[in-house]
Structure formats: structure tokens, C-alpha cells
Amino acid sequence: KVANTRRDWAHKLSTTIIRDNQAVYVENLAVAGLTRTRLATSVHDAGWSQFVAMLEYKAVRYRRHFGKIDRWFPSSKLCSACGTIAESMPLNIREWTCPCGAAHDRDVNAAINILAAGQAERLNDCGAQVRPGLVPAPREEAVTHPEPHARQTGISVL
Ligand SMILES: [Zn+2]
Structure with a gap:
């Protein structure tokens, strides 16, 4: 149930962000590295990779520009x-x-x-x-x- 709620939230937020903006840029976070730090819980909870993937395919669907900034x-x-x-x-x-x-x-x-x-x-x-x-x-x-x-x-x- 928690996973469903999370996915639903990620879908709604990513749709809103893509609809309301012509271009969206995200930082290409080193998630694998963060999971070994005390930020691990928030990174996992946010489902960051899944969320970025949603932004990416919705940007294509809505013809928005999507870009990832180098993690360094x-x-x-x-x-x-x-x-x-x-x-x-x-x-x-x-x-x-x-x-x-x-x-x-x-x-x-x-x-x-x-x-x-x-x-x-x-x-x-x-x-x-x-x-x-x-x-x-x-x-x-x-x-x-x-x-x-x-x-x-x-x-x-x-
Ligand atoms: Zn300054």
C-alpha cells in the first residue's frame, strides 16, 4: 500500500512539473553513493530514480525539454x-x-x-x-x- 501511495504521489507531482514548465533539469545524483550515507532513508523513500524516469518520459510525451546535469x-x-x-x-x-x-x-x-x-x-x-x-x-x-x-x-x- 505504501508503494502504491508513493507511486501515485510521484505520478501526480511529475505530471504537474512537466505540464507547468517548458524545460525541466535535474541533478544526476549519485544515488548509489547517497544510500551509504545517513541520507539513505530519504533517497529511498523519495524513489528518486523512479521519479526522474517519470519526468523523463512525460517530458517526451508533452514535448518538454528534459536535461540531467552532471553529478560533479x-x-x-x-x-x-x-x-x-x-x-x-x-x-x-x-x-x-x-x-x-x-x-x-x-x-x-x-x-x-x-x-x-x-x-x-x-x-x-x-x-x-x-x-x-x-x-x-x-x-x-x-x-x-x-x-x-x-x-x-x-x-x-x-
Ligand atoms: Zn557570491
Whole structure:
């Protein structure tokens, strides 16, 4: 029963996140490493891998951009205001102030950095490849063959 409740919650949250955002970026956490730390319980409880997998396939379904940020990116140590990287950032530190004067909530600062890194990576991607999905279909073709995403929008993911 607990597993079902958890999966249901993960489905609802991932659907909301994907529907409400054009692009979603996640940090590619070293889950295997975290499970050996005192954060093990929260990582397992959150079903992180399962949740990320849901985000990924729903992003495809809703034609959103989805990206994973390298796990070695210093999202927590990096000051999102000035770019300075703090020497250490133990997990128990939830708020910190950079020498530049910027006061940070650990998670909000990390989220800002992950978003910026994801957007930078996406710009590189766009320059390197042409995406067939972004090419509009000719008018007559659109009439005889509705675009795939037009049909998908009606499908409930729950
Ligand atoms: Zn700073």
C-alpha cells in the first residue's frame, strides 16, 4: 500500500512539473553513493530514480525539454550571484552567505545553478543538431496526418 501511495504521489507531482514548465533539469545524483550515507532513508523513500524516469518520459510525451546535469557539477558550492565556489558545503548547512554578500538558501541556490547549467547545455545542443520535431509540417500534410502531439495531449497520464 505504501508503494502504491508513493507511486501515485510521484505520478501526480511529475505530471504537474512537466505540464507547468517548458524545460525541466535535474541533478544526476549519485544515488548509489547517497544510500551509504545517513541520507539513505530519504533517497529511498523519495524513489528518486523512479521519479526522474517519470519526468523523463512525460517530458517526451508533452514535448518538454528534459536535461540531467552532471553529478560533479558543484551546484551547492557555487554562488549563483558571483560564481565563487565555496571550499566545502557540509550537508547540514542549509543557509550560507558568500563573501560577495549574497545570502543563500542551500536548495534554492543549487536550483538556480542547475537551471543555468541546463539552459547553457541546451543552447549548445541546439547549435549542434537539427531537431526534426521542430520543423512544421506542410499545410496539406497536417490536414491528412494530424501532428502526433495533437493526439497525445488528450491522453491522461494518470
Ligand atoms: Zn557570491
